[in-house]
Every structure is written in C-alpha cells, then in structure tokens.
Amino acid sequence: MTAPPVTMGSLAPLRADWSARATGARLVTAVTEARPLRADVTMSPGTRAIALATLIAADPSSTVLAVTATTREAEDLAAALRELVDPDVVDIFPSWETLPHERLSPRSDTVGRRLAVLRRLTHPDPDDAAYGPLQVVVAPIRAVMQPLAPGLGDLEPVALRPGDERPLDEVVEALAAAAYSRTDMVERRGRVRRPGRDHRRLPAHRGPPAARRVLG
16 A cells, blocks of 8 residues: 655745755755754745754655744744745644633634644554644744643644544533533634534634534
C-alpha cells in the first residue's frame, strides 16, 4: 500500500526557488551553525514566512515556534506559511482572550484549539492529519507568556471516526469529562445533546456539528 502524497501549499515552488538562492542558503547556514546558541537575523516583514518555510524544509524533523506581537500577525503568518509548506503541519496556538484577574471563562473554541496544539506536540498521530505532527507553531507573545498547567498535552481527545463502535453513554460521559456542557439544543461549541437514541455535539475547536444515531 503506497503512502498518500504529501500536500504542499500552492506557493511551494516559490519557496524551493528562494531556498536555492544565496540568501536562502546563507540563512539556513547561519541558523544551523548557531545552534544551540542564538542567531540574530534581520529581515523585512514580507520575507518572514518564506524564511521560516525554508528553515522548516531544511530540517523537517524539528518544530519551529514562531512568536508574533499580535494575534492578527500570527493569523497572517500562519496563512502565508500554509501556502508555502504542507498546511497540515502549521497551526496557531492562541492566547486567552481573558485576563487572569477577570472572572470570565475563556471561549470553548480557544480552549479546544490550545489543547489540540499541545496534544499534537506531545502525542502526534501520523495517521490523522488533524492530530498529526507539527513543524511550525505560530503564537502571539501573549500566548507564550501565559502559564500552562502540566500534563495538558496528555489529555486524550474524544474522537469518533466512521466505523467506530462505542457505547453511547460512554461517549457522552467522556465528553462531559472533557468539559462539554449537556444541553437540550446544541448552538455553541463545547456542547453535547443526547435526546433519546441520538447523540449530537459541536466540536470545541474545529469542524461542523457532528451527529450520531444509535441503531438497535
């Protein structure tokens, strides 16, 4: 059985051409020779994505943490990187939208996205693109500075794939343990509904609503 072809961004040939030029070669050499110390590299904002893509291609086994000043810059950089490398190996680690002293809970999709990134860094699944290994994590500086509880990457997600068989009550209890809220109507992320023999949920961080009907 042959492995599926690796998906590359639409601008991957541009990255390959830039990498072959003297500028790209000097960048890779400077960063590689400086390890484990620091290499200071100055470049214009427009070249950051292609420079990072060049470093990723030069060392596919490593994971790069790209820190930006704002969330908007993180989103723009991630979007550009997905056009230059395999989009499945790029993800954003978002920051909390609430401050520590505020008596507010962060949005469930933010919690889900952060846990998904930590899970992919700790226990990547090569057979699942959604939970596969990451080559670059883009994070605003606020997300990098916010403290993390130990062991978050070890939390096992509740995953249901076509053909899987699991007791309905077990799935609902697992979702409840993962902080899903039981409700009569699923309208927001992080909620689960179990009317009769139907099971509906809205994933916490990505994807459309999911519905399962139990037969028998």
